Amino acid sequence: MATAHWIAVDWGTSRLRLWALDGMGRVVGDAASDRGMGRLQPDDFEGALLELAAPFLAEGGRTKVLICGMAGARQGWIEAPYSAVPCLPAKGRTVRAPTRDPRLDVRILPGLCQMDPPDVMRGEETQIAGILARDPGFDGTLCLPGTHSKWVRIAGGTVQSFNTAMTGELFDLLCHQSILRHSLDASWDDAVFAAAIATSEAQPAQVFSQLFGLRAGSLVGAGAQDASQAHLSGLLIGAELAAMRNYWQGRAVAVIGADNLARCYHSALAQLGGEVTTMNGVDLALEGLKAAYRQQEDCP
Template sequence: MTHWIAVDWGTTALRITRMDGIRPVDTRQNDKGMNALSHDDFERVFIDLAGDWIDGPTDVLACGMVGARQGWAEAAYRTVPCAAAGGELTHAPTKDPRLNVSIVPGVRQLKPHPDVMRGEETQIAGILARQPDFDGVACLPGTHTKWAHLSAGEIVSFRTVMTGELFADLTGRSVLRHSLAGDGWDEEAFVAAVSDALSRPEILTARLFELRAADLLHGQDAATGRAILSGLLIGAELAATKPWWLGRDAIITGSSKTTHAYATALKSQGLSPTLLPADEMTLAGLAALRDA
């Protein structure tokens, strides 16, 4: 069967792609992420979105939070070091006999510190399907950014940083929201803030309120404030993840906006990262995992 459905089911969104072998044919998405669903909702929500794609026996391969304990079916974690494309898929129970649904296992790390990922391992499988000999670090920016050391086709170790969630909370809920509205950007201010936080990460929390004070006392532009906040958070992240990226080749896989910020930050530290689109890597990874 060459036609199948690739599913990227996260915490806040569902994205499905009709595949012909390794070639994407059509994509649909909605906001029915795991957080919005109960355990019994997944099959119905999937069928509602897939609709006419299910015209007979249909193979479905899914990754992401759909495999969490609160998802369609819990997919056990594999432990690093492990191959990016491998591991036993979990079969999800269905009422519709046309569906054959499998879920990609997540990846866990027990030491030197506990960590887990769901979904990013599939993007990593996609990266290595494109560049099988890659040896270096993959940066996967998002709500919870992952830094993964890849070597010999394996995920050797990884580190998760909550930079995206912190940025959203600080700009949307904290007192800083009054001074950081809008979507503007100041590249020079961003790079300076990255350097400052990377060299002195201990000043991060002290620097945060300066953004509010600079607005009140000097009328600092919101675009500059947002860029400084992003630079401070990413700079502190680079300080925390230096063992993963320092002296290594780097690939960044994320949205265009986040990829640009991380690429700029790494370039300021002398790296020349390769940029790969996250959606394409997810599909490439699902295709590789299906073949495996």
């Protein structure tokens, strides 16, 4: 297995992903695990990293490891303070993580924060840096779906503002911990999803009563249970799009992701007349880490 010149790491709440790179920035190996921040105590991080990185480390030397994401959270390895917007993404001062293995030189990138209204992000800013590395002139909105979806306004090569919606977490809670769990069917129907998007985006104030209607309809036989998760997803995403209208209406929007959730957001935005494209978030995270590493190397 090839020895790395440096190692890039995207450390999320649930997943850890690593790339080993040579001196030209080419990937010579990669690895991933489910040892995300949510599973670890601060003393566990070095071991979790070594499980993946050890084959790429040079004996008798120190390998720089650049990390983005939740390893820098207050509950993570060591807290990396936020950079306040407006600012360049993934270009703030790094924090050195404490390590015992002499082969490691670990630095963690800061997240971004916003004071009015209060908001924070960790990890997504590196994907944003990846977009700007590819297209420095990008001017528009980024939509980063997930447990906590981010809507980000980009102009002049900087993050101007952003807003977070807890849509993914609400969906999970309603599916698994609410009364609706007894009435939801996991099959999918694009037409059901599209109808729910239209209903919720047009009348977001009605979402709460629409939600209980999923339960009531299944009890009295007045509503079909088929594709009810698609119905629920459409109601929640439609309400999110209504709340974030000033971010996407009349602007170019890039949805970051390559999974079913990203496709749902793409479909919903296109349905409502948005000018939308989709980009692969994993590729962008690596591009952003490369850009951050180059910037760190240029600093004295």
